[in-house]
Amino acid sequence: MATAAIMANKLSKWFGEGVARTYAVREASFEAYWGEMLYIVGPSGSGKTTLLSMLSGILRPNSGSVTIDGRNLWSLSDDEIADFRLNTIGFVFQDFHLFPRLTTAENVAIPLILQKRSWKEALAAAARCLEVVGLAGKGELPPNKLSGGEQQRVAIARAIVHQPEILVLDEPTASLDGETGRKIVSFVKTDILTSTRCILIVTHDSRIFEFSNRIMGMEDGRITGFDQGVAYEA
Amino acid sequence: MTQILILAYKLLVKDKGKYTALLVGTTFSVFLIVQMTSSFAGILTKASATVINIGAKIWVMDPSATNSVFGSIPMPDYVLDGVRSINGVKYAVPLYVGSALLKLHDGTYQAATVIGLDDSSLAGRPELLQGGIDDIFAENGFIAVKDEEFPKLENPKLGTEFELNDNRGVVVGIAKVPTGALYGTPTLYTTYYRAIQYIPSMRFTISYILVEPKTNAAIPYIKQQVAQLGYLALTNQEFQDGISQYLKYQTGIGTNTLLMTVISFLVGLSISGQTFYTFIIENLEHFGALKAMGAKGRELVYVIIFQAGFTALVGYGLGIGLATVVITAAKLRLPEYSSRVTYSNLGLAFLLVLTIASISGYAGVRRVLKIEPFDIFRG
Numbered sequence: 001m002a003t004a005a006i007m008a009n010k011l012s013k014w015f016g017e018g019v020a021r022t023y024a025v026r027e028a029s030f031e032a033y034w035g036e037m038l039y040i041v042g043p044s045g046s047g048k049t050t051l052l053s054m055l056s057g058i059l060r061p062n063s064g065s066v067t068i069d070g071r072n073l074w075s076l077s078d079d080e081i082a083d084f085r086l087n088t089i090g091f092v093f094q095d096f097h098l099f100p101r102l103t104t105a106e107n108v109a110i111p112l113i114l115q116k117r118s119w120k121e122a123l124a125a126a127a128r129c130l131e132v133v134g135l136a137g138k139g140e141l142p143p144n145k146l147s148g149g150e151q152q153r154v155a156i157a158r159a160i161v162h163q164p165e166i167l168v169l170d171e172p173t174a175s176l177d178g179e180t181g182r183k184i185v186s187f188v189k190t191d192i193l194t195s196t197r198c199i200l201i202v203t204h205d206s207r208i209f210e211f212s213n214r215i216m217g218m219e220d221g222r223i224t225g226f227d228q229g230v231a232y233e234a
Numbered sequence: 235m236t237q238i239l240i241l242a243y244k245l246l247v248k249d250k251g252k253y254t255a256l257l258v259g260t261t262f263s264v265f266l267i268v269q270m271t272s273s274f275a276g277i278l279t280k281a282s283a284t285v286i287n288i289g290a291k292i293w294v295m296d297p298s299a300t301n302s303v304f305g306s307i308p309m310p311d312y313v314l315d316g317v318r319s320i321n322g323v324k325y326a327v328p329l330y331v332g333s334a335l336l337k338l339h340d341g342t343y344q345a346a347t348v349i350g351l352d353d354s355s356l357a358g359r360p361e362l363l364q365g366g367i368d369d370i371f372a373e374n375g376f377i378a379v380k381d382e383e384f385p386k387l388e389n390p391k392l393g394t395e396f397e398l399n400d401n402r403g404v405v406v407g408i409a410k411v412p413t414g415a416l417y418g419t420p421t422l423y424t425t426y427y428r429a430i431q432y433i434p435s436m437r438f439t440i441s442y443i444l445v446e447p448k449t450n451a452a453i454p455y456i457k458q459q460v461a462q463l464g465y466l467a468l469t470n471q472e473f474q475d476g477i478s479q480y481l482k483y484q485t486g487i488g489t490n491t492l493l494m495t496v497i498s499f500l501v502g503l504s505i506s507g508q509t510f511y512t513f514i515i516e517n518l519e520h521f522g523a524l525k526a527m528g529a530k531g532r533e534l535v536y537v538i539i540f541q542a543g544f545t546a547l548v549g550y551g552l553g554i555g556l557a558t559v560v561i562t563a564a565k566l567r568l569p570e571y572s573s574r575v576t577y578s579n580l581g582l583a584f585l586l587v588l589t590i591a592s593i594s595g596y597a598g599v600r601r602v603l604k605i606e607p608f609d610i611f612r613g
Contacts, residue, residue, distance in 0.1 A: 049611050058526055058607045079530055086528025093610060097523035101248035113237045114529050122237075170611055 004031040005166060005198035006055055011064035013050050013221075024050040026221040027064065034165075035195040037188070037211065040202045042218035048202045049170060051218065055200065056089050056168045057081045068166070086114055090159030092169040096151050098143040104154050105130065105139030111162040122161075129157040132191065149180035156184070160192055167192065167199040178207050185211045235536070238529075242537040245517065246544065252516075255509045256545045257552060260590065263502020264553020264583050265560075267495055271579040272561060274491040276572030280416035281481055282474040284331060284349070287411040288358035290444035292456060293473045294326070297466040300473070301480035303331055304347070304417070308438035313465055317443050320459040322452025327352035328440040330429040333419070336387070337397035344386055347421045348376075348398075350429025357444055360423060365392055365407030370425060377407035379421040381414040382570035401432045414570065499586045506549070507594040510542060514598035518605055526607035534602050542595035543588075550587045554580065 011028040014021050025047040032038045040048045053059035055066055057073055066073040068088065076084060085091075090111070098107045108126035113119065123139075130139050133153040135146075143151055152172065159167055169188070173181030185201075185208040193199055201212070209215060217224040247253055279286070284303040285293065294317055296307035317326040330350030335343050351358055351370075359367060360379060369375055378390050387396070390405040397403065403422075415421060424432075430439045445467065447453050453469060460467035468476065482488030514521075521534055557575070564571045 053608050053611050058611060082525075082528050082530045084528075085526065089528075091523075091526055093523065093526075095519075097519060097610060099245065099520055101245060106244065110241070110524070111527055113241050114524070114527060114533075116235070116237055119237060119240060 003034050005034045005036070005068065006032040006200075007067040008051075008055060009065045009067070011051065011054055011061050011066065013047075013054060013059065013061050023047075023221045025054065025061075028218075028221075028223050029064075030216060030223060030226075032198050032200060034198055035193070036213045037193050037199040037201065039209065039212040039215040040200065040218060041204055041209075041215055042224070043204065046218040047221040048204075048218055050221075052168055052170060052200060052202050056091070056166070057085045086111065087162070088165050090162070090164035090167045092152075092155045092159045092167070092172055094171040094174050096143075096155040096175075098151060098154060098158075100142060100144055102142070103140050104135065104143055104146065107143060107154060108139075108157045108161050110158060115162060125161055126157070129161045130154070132160075133157045133187070148176055149184060152176060152180075152184050153187075156188065156192065165197055167197060169199065169201045169203075171203055171205075172201060173203065173205045173208055181205060182208060182211075238533055238537060239540050242540045243544065245520070245537075246513075246541045249513065252509060252513045253545070256506055256513070257549050259502055259505030259509060260546055260549025260587060261552040261556060263498055263506065263590065264550050264587055265556045266498030266501065267583045267586055268554060268557035268575065268579055269560065269573075270491055270494045270498060271582060272557065272573045272575045274487070275576045275579055276574040277416060277487065278478045278481060279413055279574050280572045282477045283411070283413040283415045284347075285470060285473050285477070286413045287360065288329065288349075288444065290329075290358060290470060291447060292445035292453065292467050292469055294443035294445060294460050294465055294467045295441075295473075297464075300466065300468065300476040301484070302477060303442075304333070306331060306441040308436050309440045309443065309465065310438045311440065313463060314440060314443055316463045317445060317456075317460060317467075320456055322448050322455050324446040324448045325355065325357075326443050326445045327355050327357045328426055329358060329442040329444050330426050330433075330439060331441040332429065332433050332435075334398050334422075334433050336403070336422075338388055339395065340388065345419050346387070347415065347417075347419050348429050348433060349421065349423050350426035351423060352444075353425045353427055356425075357446075360409035360411050363408045363410050367407070369406035370423065372404070372406050374402045374404045375406040375424065375428075376403045377409050377423040378405050379411050379423070380408050381411060381421065383415060383418060383420040387420045398432050399434065403432075414572075416572065418570070495582075495586075499590070502587070503590045503593060506545070506590050507597065510545070510594035511597050511601075513541075514538065514601055518601060519610060521602045522605040522607055522610040525605065526610050531603055535599050538595050538598045538602060542591040542598070546587045546591035550584060553583065553587075 009029050011025055013025045014023045016022055028051055042048050054061045060074060105123050105126045108129055109122035112122035112125055127139050130136060133156055135150060135153055143154060189211045215227040299305050299307040314326060314328055317323060332348050334346055334348045336346050337343055363380060370377055378387055392405060394405045395402060447456055457467040561573045
């Protein structure tokens with residue numbers, strides 16, 4: 001039996017009050033496991049990104065709880081939550097959010113810099129990560145000199161450079177062509193996912209469903225069910 | 235902490251366009267502030283030139299004649315006797331300061347300031363470059379001051395003659411003084427009695443009484459006793475301050491300078507503030523991404539404070555450098571150019587540039603603290 005990495009219990013998020021109250025996520029409960037690549041899928045406005053934000057310590061829920069590694073995430077102080085994000089979560093944003101003025105290696109090194117590691121150490125680790133994602137030798141280039149697929153790899157390198165236990169990818173293939181998108185997600189599955197890591201991917205790109213271990217459907221803020229993807233080894 | 239400040243430095247400096255605009259704004263503002271205040275400081279110093287050059291510790295004068303050395307109200311001789319009789323006075327001597335119209339060798343007329351030094355002591359005499367001080371006692375002897383106004387006397391040499399109220403004058407010495415005069419007239423030194431003989435005077439002739447106290451501790455008592463005579467005794471610095479206060483508050487020069495300084499500050503604030511704010515807005519999503527990745531709010535505040543402060547300091551240095559270059563170049567070209575960079579000017583410019591940085595930074599901090607990482611997720 002796989003161990004739960006993330007446990008969401010009746011998570012709800014709404015905006016507005018009274019008659020204007022609108023639920024973005026309503027009483028979502030589920031578990032994600034170590035060694036699992038879990039997809040969260042659903043149409044636009046179904047609450048995928050809101051749920052992902054609550055799971056990763058970015059958006060405080062109105063009710064419910066998130067337990068990660070035995071800790072109740074939303075009982076922590078703001079500073080502790082920031083530290084949690086810094087040390088436990090790796091983010092790959094939909095638009096990458098790479099810093100255009102920094103070199104590729106400096107972009108990758110940012111989480112380590114936020115962890116107060118020295119620049120020398122951070123850049124060395126960044127170079128190793130760039131090698132892992134197949135961008136060895138491109139560390140000195142600015143991100144805008146790279147293709148979309150390469151930029152996505154840089155974002156992934158930045159997300160894993162500090163060895164987080166949980167990786168969160170928001171629409172990782174949204175700005176990539178089909179072939180590149182498949183390559184990227186395949187790479188994440190084979191090279192990044194380990195038995196001590198849990199990966200959450202928000203997507204509605206059905207072309208990459210084949211790489212998932214489980215697919216969680218959402219609609220109108222509710223979890224509609226789970227589809228089994230590719231079996232995983234816990 | 236150091237690591238994130240290096241990140242802040244890279245984010246700032248590598249955005250060359252914005253960084254240059256920020257530096258131009260700050261540098262220009264500091265340059266204008268320093269230029270304006272230095273010019274004013276130069277004017278103030280030159281306005282007190284005679285007080286500085288004569289160098290007496292205490293000046294006794296009519297209480298209503300503290301605005302300028304040239305606005306003296308002559309005092310009767312008994313005041314000199316009275317001052318000399320005060321306990322704590324080492325010596326007291328008369329000084330004449332007046333204006334005269336000289337007829338130069340080529341027949342042209344030139345206004346000049348004539349300073350008459352006490353015949354017995356020559357207290358307040360200048361440092362001579364040519365000639366001997368005793369020559370001042372020679373018939374019709376005058377000492378010309380070699381400052382920026384010296385050429386107006388047709389660059390006299392020892393023995394050069396001129397006319398002063400139908401009296402013959404002879405240059406018997408060339409002297410230098412620490413500070414040039416403000417009012418654009420050359421200066422001649424002679425003895426007190428020759429000065430009042432050659433220049434039409436009122437009934438009383440003593441412009442000032444120069445006092446040397448036995449000790450500095452005696453100064454308050456001397457001032458008190460002089461006040462009882464109905465006159466005013468000021469220390470050298472108090473007299474300079476009085477002249478400065480007059481120029482600052484009663485001539486409009488101070489108001490104009492203040493106005494220009496405020497305008498310079500506003501120019502700097504508008505250029506730097508707006509550019510820095512735009513810089514923050516353009517980088518808002520990156521700040522949001524940093525926040526999402528785990529940067530704390532206060533760390534982002536440090537980043538912004540560092541960026542604003544670093545720009546301010548570099549701009550301050552460049553502005554001071556530019557002002558120094560311009561003032562030096564101007565003084566090489568125009569010796570009479572009155573400008574003096576003082577520590578007060580530098581301090582004021584520093585305070586104003588810090589204010590610019592603070593206001594710019596504050597606006598940026600407000601925006602960055604408001605950004606939610608969730609906004610980055612939502613795109």
